[in-house]
Amino acid sequence: MTPDETRLIRRCAEASRAAARRLAASDAATRTAALDAIALALEAREASVLAANAKDLEAAGAAGLSTAMQDRLRLDPARFAALVAAVRAVNALPDPLGGIEWQAPRADGLEIGRMRAPLGAIAMIYESRPNVTVDAAVLCLKSGNACVLRGGREAAHSNAALIEAVQAGLQAVGLPVDAAVLVPVFERAAIAELLKHDDCLALVIPRGGEGLIRHVAEVSRVPVIRHYKGVCHLYVEASADLDAALHLAIDGKCARPSACNALETLLVDASVAGAFLPRVGEALRARGVTLRACPRAVPLLPSAEAATPDDWDAEYLELVIAVKVVNGFEEALVHIAAHGSQHTEAIATQDDALAARFQREVDASAVMVNASTRFNDGGELGLGAEIGISTTKLHAYGPMGLESLTTLKWMVRGAGHTRAPVH
Structure with missing residues (x-):
């Protein structure tokens, strides 16, 4: 990195901190108007955003990016419409700030309560996923936070086109454009440089592959929300x-x-392996899925590959699935505890007692009973959109929506109260 790039990153962090102070002082009506303006600005720029995304996709194909990464990078009209709809869904949610969540007077008349407040300036470090540019910006803005966005080189054109719309919406209502700022430096060293600035940034949320997230966790001086991978079981x-x-x-x-x-x-x-595995194997193979099976499952799954020990910890992110036969509920719990990633786990059962045990005993940010793992998503769970899924437990667990981007501060009101007699 050049000295100019180092200074640019510092300016981004300082500008975001200053914008966060402005946002914390803004009222709900102004933030609502900003998100309305962002949705309109996005709709007006749909053609230019999709054209920018096409450039990124062409470069990604030429560079040999994986199928999974290219899918995460892709914006099409349907995904773009969903992106705009998510902005409006977030905006329709109640304002998370300013409410007193608990208040009680003491016997001496001192009033004590807790109020929802923004975190400050939040850094987002992400790969592909241009939708994160908008999702992160609107969730941060709605909750009174500023954001510093550092996307990957592979989505540079898409992110630049999207941030233009976000900043146009901010400008339209008089909020600082630095409330959502994009860092245009793509060297890996830029991540460590940005995350030195714990005097400006309150939190960093990385979204991407396991390697990126581990790198952020290792180099950051700023608290990190972690989600290394999603090894999800049914x-x-x-x-x-x-x-x-x-x-x-x-x-x-x-x-x-x-x-x-x-x-x-x-x-x-x-x-139930004898009755179920041939059916599910045929259905998955018909959809192009490669099956990697344990020794007990292989005879029931024609053309399945033999699983290796690494398969039980794999996040494939493509049409590959590991299959294992287990001797009952307890063995399933043991396997999930050993190989799960605290992301999403599901059980198919008609036994209510076992369903309750599964939800109580399995350690994951979302536990499903007779429902697809795909429901662990901020939009599906009523958050409007999500800024990420946390598989750590401080301070959030699972999809992070508006409330996860706030904290509680103590509010104390007296009438000249002192803790000790004043002499």
């Missing part, structure tokens, strides 16, 4: 409705295999 328990379980497996693996909530490992109870 356990087909002995009492499961096998027709329903078949649909859960197909949706989880095939709907969007590049997503972090895609199904990566299928666990099948030994008592």
